[in-house]
Amino acid sequence: MKNIYLASPLFNDGEIKNIERVEDILRSRGFYVFSPREHEVREGNVGSLAWSLDTFTNDVRGIDACDVVVALYYGGYSDSGTAWEIGYAHASHKPVVVVQLGEDSNLMIHEGCHTNLTSIEELESYDFDAMPRERFSGKMF
Numbered sequence: 001m002k003n004i005y006l007a008s009p010l011f012n013d014g015e016i017k018n019i020e021r022v023e024d025i026l027r028s029r030g031f032y033v034f035s036p037r038e039h040e041v042r043e044g045n046v047g048s049l050a051w052s053l054d055t056f057t058n059d060v061r062g063i064d065a066c067d068v069v070v071a072l073y074y075g076g077y078s079d080s081g082t083a084w085e086i087g088y089a090h091a092s093h094k095p096v097v098v099v100q101l102g103e104d105s106n107l108m109i110h111e112g113c114h115t116n117l118t119s120i121e122e123l124e125s126y127d128f129d130a131m132p133r134e135r136f137s138g139k140m141f
């Protein structure tokens with residue numbers, strides 16, 4: 001069974017709906033999914049130094065333990081935490097599957113990932129064993 005870390009912003013209803021959908025798709029395929037949304041640190045005062053360190057450490061451990069990172073990427077607006085998770089995974093030699101959900105894009109995200117998908121639906125059939133590479137073909141800045 002592959003262990004998948006799900007990186008994504010989770011700051012509005014649309015983003016949370018997409019995360020939940022991806023969690024369901026990946027789990028229905030038999031994968032273990034570490035989703036920071038489900039594994040958030042709930043102890044301590046949100047925003048405090050202790051909470052921040054616990055959250056950071058928890059997410060880093062999730063990436064370290066995974067086989068692959070799936071990242072929901074909304075383009076130029078990009079959440080800085082998601083961008084950091086993608087960069088850390090790349091530096092840790094973890095393959096990153098980016099699901100492009102925005103209209104614009106940043107070259108650092110796409111050049112630093114293993115493959116690019118253009119919809120959540122593509123996760124239903126993406127071959128996580130063979131890990132085919134698909135380069136991003138849209139406009140990057």
